[in-house]
Amino acid sequence: MIPELIKTKAIVDTYTIRKKVSAENFKDIKSIQKIIDVGIRRIVEQRLVDYDHNAKEAFSNLDKNPLWLNKEKGISIKKVLVRGIKNAKSLHVKKDHFGKEILDKNAKKIAADFVSTGNNHHIAIYKDEKGALQDVAVSFFEAINRVHNGLPVIDKEWNKTLGWEFLFSMKQNEMFVFPSEGFNPLTIDFSDESIQNKISDHLFRVQKISKVEYGISIVRDYVFRHHLETQIIDRKELKETSFIVCKSLKLLDKIVKVRINHIGKIVQIGEY
Helix, strand or coil, X not given: CCCCCCCCCCCCCCCEEEEECCCCCCCCHXXXXXECCHHHHHHHHXXXXXXXXXXXXXXXXXXXXXXXXXXXXXXXXXXXXXXXXXXXXXXEECECCCCCEXXXXXXXXXXXXXXECXXXXXXXXXXXXXXXXXXXXXXXXXXXXXXXXXXXXXXXXXXXXXXXXXXXXXXCCCEEECCECCXXXXXXXXXXXXXXXXXXXXXXXXXXXXXXXXXXXXXXXXXXXXXXCCCCCCCHHHECCCEEEECCHHHHCCCEEEXXXXXXXXXXXXXX
């Protein structure tokens, strides 16, 4: 007889990544829970508890203060395997040093070089035939495929036949000068030494770019951080001063993309 309840099992692909044990990677218990090996996870958790959840003290200088897996044998923990992203696709298949494909025991190709399909490589900004701004999110996976097919990563011809004009692209850590009352970066002379401090006040880097579409609804989260900020602190009183959050394309209307060199001097204006 078949019972009323039946347990079923399914094989699901999971992706892992090896991370260094550090305060940046494991700042709290929640981040430690991603460690796959249960025994190692407990050791890392206990170290954090022993230091009153101060990750910086717990995981700094592991050479002098090792995180022991087996002290008697001198085996310490420096890197751990953690659960990775779930939405990933492979770019290539495994090959030997002769370039010949390596097959598994079932004579099937073995996927290799995974990338997240959820991460955006860049956001391309266009002006449509009506003069309104439009944004197109391009995933990292799509960007890689474009390169492999001999196409430019940034499609400057998108909907050109419909009258669209490419303006600029936004990638993480790229720099933009924002406007304010009495300050329009579209009309200023960037070579004018007398306004360099003013430009610095309005210079922001791209911290993160996110665009998610739910049917006809679009949720944008474009965050810019002031180029002199060393900490990510999102206080309401600091908004528009130390960081800018763009939920609407209207805020991108008069910004200017710039490129700076290693000493912070603007060396290029516009798309590059």
